[in-house]
Amino acid sequence: MTERLVIVGAGMASGRMLEELSERAPGEWDVTLFGAEPHGNYNRIMLSPLLAGETTFDEIVTHDADWYRAHAVTCRFGETVTRIDRARKVVVGARGEVPYDKLVIATGSASVRIPVQGNDLPGVVGFRDLADVETMLATAQHPGARAVVIGGGLLGLEAAAALNARGMKVTVLHLMGHLMERQLDASAAYLLQKELEARGIRVLCNAHTQAILGEGRAEAVLTEDGALHPADLVVMAAGIRPETRLAVDAGLRVERGIVVDDHLTTSDPDILALGECAEHSGVVYGLVAPLYDMAVVAARNLAGEAASFAAPEVSTRLKVSAVDLFSAGDLEAGEGAEEIVFRDPARGVYKKLVLRNDRITGILMYGDVSDSAWFFDRLKTGQSIAEMRDVLILGPAGRGAGIDPLAAVAAMPDDAEICGCNGICKGQIVAAIRAGANDLAAVRAATRASASCGGCSGLVEQVLAVTLGDAYAAAEPAGICGCTNLGHDEIRRLIRARELKSIPAVMQEAGWTTSCGCATCRPALNYYLLAEWPLEYRDDPQSRFVNERNHANIQKDGTYSVVPRMWGGITTPAELRAIADAAEKYDVPTIHVTGGQRIDLLGVKRDDLPAIWSDLNAAGLVSGHAYAKGLRTVKTCVGANFCRFGTQDSTGLGIRLEKILWGAWTPHKVKLAVSGCPRNCAEATCKDVGIICTDAGYEVGVAGAAGLELKQTELLAKVTTEQDVIDLTAAFIQLYRENAAYLERPYKWVARVGLDWVRARVVEDAAARKALIERFETSQSVYRADPWARQAQPGMQPVKWAPLADLTLEAAE
Amino acid sequence: MTDWIDIAALDDIPPRAGRVVRTTGGCIAIFRTHDDRVFALDDRCPHKGGPLSEGIVHGHAVTCPLHNLVIDLHSGQAQGADEGRAATHAVRVEGGRILLDARLLQARSAA
Numbered sequence A: 001m002t003e004r005l006v007i008v009g010a011g012m013a014s015g016r017m018l019e020e021l022s023e024r025a026p027g028e029w030d031v032t033l034f035g036a037e038p039h040g041n042y043n044r045i046m047l048s049p050l051l052a053g054e055t056t057f058d059e060i061v062t063h064d065a066d067w068y069r070a071h072a073v074t075c076r077f078g079e080t081v082t083r084i085d086r087a088r089k090v091v092v093g094a095r096g097e098v099p100y101d102k103l104v105i106a107t108g109s110a111s112v113r114i115p116v117q118g119n120d121l122p123g124v125v126g127f128r129d130l131a132d133v134e135t136m137l138a139t140a141q142h143p144g145a146r147a148v149v150i151g152g153g154l155l156g157l158e159a160a161a162a163l164n165a166r167g168m169k170v171t172v173l174h175l176m177g178h179l180m181e182r183q184l185d186a187s188a189a190y191l192l193q194k195e196l197e198a199r200g201i202r203v204l205c206n207a208h209t210q211a212i213l214g215e216g217r218a219e220a221v222l223t224e225d226g227a228l229h230p231a232d233l234v235v236m237a238a239g240i241r242p243e244t245r246l247a248v249d250a251g252l253r254v255e256r257g258i259v260v261d262d263h264l265t266t267s268d269p270d271i272l273a274l275g276e277c278a279e280h281s282g283v284v285y286g287l288v289a290p291l292y293d294m295a296v297v298a299a300r301n302l303a304g305e306a307a308s309f310a311a312p313e314v315s316t317r318l319k320v321s322a323v324d325l326f327s328a329g330d331l332e333a334g335e336g337a338e339e340i341v342f343r344d345p346a347r348g349v350y351k352k353l354v355l356r357n358d359r360i361t362g363i364l365m366y367g368d369v370s371d372s373a374w375f376f377d378r379l380k381t382g383q384s385i386a387e388m389r390d391v392l393i394l395g396p397a398g399r400g401a402g403i404d405p406l407a408a409v410a411a412m413p414d415d416a417e418i419c420g421c422n423g424i425c426k427g428q429i430v431a432a433i434r435a436g437a438n439d440l441a442a443v444r445a446a447t448r449a450s451a452s453c454g455g456c457s458g459l460v461e462q463v464l465a466v467t468l469g470d471a472y473a474a475a476e477p478a479g480i481c482g483c484t485n486l487g488h489d490e491i492r493r494l495i496r497a498r499e500l501k502s503i504p505a506v507m508q509e510a511g512w513t514t515s516c517g518c519a520t521c522r523p524a525l526n527y528y529l530l531a532e533w534p535l536e537y538r539d540d541p542q543s544r545f546v547n548e549r550n551h552a553n554i555q556k557d558g559t560y561s562v563v564p565r566m567w568g569g570i571t572t573p574a575e576l577r578a579i580a581d582a583a584e585k586y587d588v589p590t591i592h593v594t595g596g597q598r599i600d601l602l603g604v605k606r607d608d609l610p611a612i613w614s615d616l617n618a619a620g621l622v623s624g625h626a627y628a629k630g631l632r633t634v635k636t637c638v639g640a641n642f643c644r645f646g647t648q649d650s651t652g653l654g655i656r657l658e659k660i661l662w663g664a665w666t667p668h669k670v671k672l673a674v675s676g677c678p679r680n681c682a683e684a685t686c687k688d689v690g691i692i693c694t695d696a697g698y699e700v701g702v703a704g705a706a707g708l709e710l711k712q713t714e715l716l717a718k719v720t721t722e723q724d725v726i727d728l729t730a731a732f733i734q735l736y737r738e739n740a741a742y743l744e745r746p747y748k749w750v751a752r753v754g755l756d757w758v759r760a761r762v763v764e765d766a767a768a769r770k771a772l773i774e775r776f777e778t779s780q781s782v783y784r785a786d787p788w789a790r791q792a793q794p795g796m797q798p799v800k801w802a803p804l805a806d807l808t809l810e811a812a813e
Numbered sequence B: 001m002t003d004w005i006d007i008a009a010l011d012d013i014p015p016r017a018g019r020v021v022r023t024t025g026g027c028i029a030i031f032r033t034h035d036d037r038v039f040a041l042d043d044r045c046p047h048k049g050g051p052l053s054e055g056i057v058h059g060h061a062v063t064c065p066l067h068n069l070v071i072d073l074h075s076g077q078a079q080g081a082d083e084g085r086a087a088t089h090a091v092r093v094e095g096g097r098i099l100l101d102a103r104l105l106q107a108r109s110a111a
């Protein structure tokens, strides 16, 4: 007698199982197939191309009415199963019950509706089935219609790209710091975001959805920063939830999914589960490849064969036309893992392999996925790659042969473009070399090749090597650290020319050899970006040295020192009282008067920093930035107000300078002094900028030093008014901010570029000076602020001071 | 067998950052790396006791804030020419929560 098999859910997993079962055990089962959707099985993953208009529904149907008839499957489509009665072994549907001998649950998943106000308004859809696609297309038809997609994962981005292709204005709101964070790292996500933005899709990361607003239907999405994103359509693509309700109600064992063993049997021996609703060995799958494996195993078990499911390796691709992206395995690496990174900035390619014990355990490729199958095969078989490690990242082409980049350059025709920015071809460069340009700088001067963004510097050097042969002595790579061959100037040029605005962007476009840099390059990049894009760049606290992250100087025992600003070295009884009170209240062990005319509270405990600063702030005191690569102090003497030799108001001028300059980040620290006469009590002649007042006006000196080296300032200019002094100083500091290498003190920078070069811009060219001052002011509109007060502002992410957990308390309990 | 105690949510630590857990035997630094891996080490640099939790995290390594020793997060071993090793502890992430080896709590409080 044929036994009765009931299947709940006509999706991709059960469809594959039916095919397999009809081959292995034709006619052995009397099959009833329930499906909540009004049609039979179709290829759900093709909903993205369907939405994009690249295919039709007929083309993605996998099983049509003829198929079900030919295989004697009783179809109950458009009917939701509401209950399973295990005692009586029946399944209850809207149109009556059906008895079973074996039951298969294949109910898939449902889109998660994030719990915000308005999530049930008309116009809010998930992205899961044909009905969702039809709703989206109905809205997309209206010219100028706008869509907001919540979630920048696989589904969200496929929806966004498809709706964009349909002519909608699309915004993606993604909660995390970069797109597809489960499959991609920040570098690959940067490239992807750049591509989507180039198509006109707005992408906002770190975007917390607060509510969906609208009268009667969705009209806009509100994010936590208060921004309103108008929307005629809101697509919820913020995750999926295994559809386990039937199983829970029936008392089956359910964790995140319905728990199954290796034979896909649930806690009830007559009930199987497969697909996205099932959980095997603690894992719930969300891609079809493993689900198809499950389908085959389930069919073979139903056909009486013993088959076991084993967790397979899975890989991800993104189905957005013209975006090539592949991700597989464990990118999160593990003990002893190493990574090999390859970047080709010109082609927008990024590849990363994660290796462990000479085996590939993770693969990420963007922009060029041609070798992904070859790598994935090696990942799945776990074969050792030890002897091809050096050329591994080049894929099958790199094996044995060993690629010679010079041969490739030698083979280039003369009209091949080398420098894209300036349109310089190989022939022009060769001609310049033959005419005597024998290094990179000379070629750059002669042809402008590599003079703009510098991205082709490597290629130009190769042309030099090919043309000059042994006569060419390649410059030692003067990279700022082990992660790159580029120097500080080249990186800054690249940031400007290509308008790079994030650390991952620089690392990609400059071809970094690591995925997230090191303790040397990250602080430098963070500085260059904030100096270049003060209004747009978001400071990265994790790329800052501890002192700047915590706004205090770390001491050898892990405590901190606190130095409030004393403008121009002037203080008041009230300030001194506030400092004394704070010192007592927070048990400050040592108070030292610094060489910079202010008071240092040493030995403050880390956890006390926010509190002590809130007390000091309340008394009107602000950070002295004694820890910063930024403006430190402006020392002054008492000047004309008191001193019998004083010529000008040196104290007042010092205070005015400090009020203008404070808070500015600079490549290295900057110190100033103003002395009221040439006796120079404020030691102005050994400062980064030192002003000596005279009867005739002011002598502005720059590039002094009194630390590791001792050097007297050089005269920048003699001027007659305070405003002149202020203008020269601001322009000088901005020029320094824009051109010096990170951690290069002004005296070293001036020695490198020459005082004449500086004077030409700051003193002689009034328009250039004005522009420098304006750029300085733009930056100061953001940064001229107390960091402790800033932390309390909305939108700032405050440092988390308290310990993550305190187990000393738990242990005591 | 390891017992685990729930310490905090993964999102309580920003990517590429460290934070501390206090125990009676001293602080443990918990790091979250760029790829969302989590590591636990004694918050004491083998060189002169610097608070590793305040260092710059890059790849699966941290640079000590005091004198720039680079410590491998997997092994606690100082990299390159430097010597020394910071003790590491079992930690894992499950369902977005950070779980720390509970023996640490007991062994340390018993000590």
Ligand code: SRM
Binding pocket: A553, A554, A555, A561, A563, A592, A593, A594, A595, A596, A597, A598, A600, A626, A627, A632, A633, A669, A671, A705, A706, A707, A708, A709, A745
């Ligand atoms: C607090 C203070 C000493 C004091 O108690 O007087 C001090 C303390 C430190 N100095 Fe200084 N310097 C202090 C005035 C000076 C001066 C004198 C001055 O500013 O008038 C100099 C020489 C002038 C100069 O800067 O050229 C000075 C030259 C240095 C140098 C060498 C810089 C150079 O380029 O040659 C360093 C090392 C560095 O910055 O890389 C340094 C570094 C340091 C650091 C920040 C070391 C560090 O990175 O941890 C010290 C922090 C101690 C702490 O835990 O708080 N300190 N340091 C002074 C703070 C002044 C202030 O109010 O902000």
Ligand SMILES: Cc1cc2nc3c(=O)[nH]c(=O)nc-3n(C[C@H](O)[C@H](O)[C@H](O)COP(=O)(O)OP(=O)(O)OC[C@H]3O[C@@H](n4cnc5c(N)ncnc54)[C@H](O)[C@@H]3O)c2cc1C
Binding pocket: A008, A009, A010, A011, A012, A013, A014, A034, A035, A036, A037, A044, A045, A046, A047, A048, A079, A080, A081, A082, A106, A107, A108, A109, A127, A128, A129, A155, A158, A243, A246, A274, A275, A276, A277, A285, A286, A287, A288, A289, A291, A317, A319
């Ligand atoms: C837009 C989109 C793109 C995707 N792209 C890819 C991709 O590129 N690669 C990839 O590997 N995977 C992709 N996926 C995921 C893939 O489609 C799923 O993993 C797969 O469909 C899951 O199969 P399933 O049979 O478990 O569930 P489903 O295919 O969802 O089938 C479950 C069916 O059960 C029905 N059902 C639920 N409850 C009941 C009930 N009580 N009574 C009756 N019927 C019920 C549902 O209506 C549904 O039709 C994509 C998914 C979507 C939505």
Ligand code: SF4
Binding pocket: A637, A638, A639, A640, A643, A644, A645, A646, A647, A650, A675, A676, A677, A678, A679, A680, A681, A682
């Ligand atoms: S030496 Fe100093 S204190 Fe004396 S007059 Fe000159 S500026 Fe004033």
Ligand code: FES
Binding pocket: B045, B046, B047, B048, B049, B050, B064, B065, B066, B067, B068, B069
């Ligand atoms: S204490 Fe860590 S490097 Fe010195």
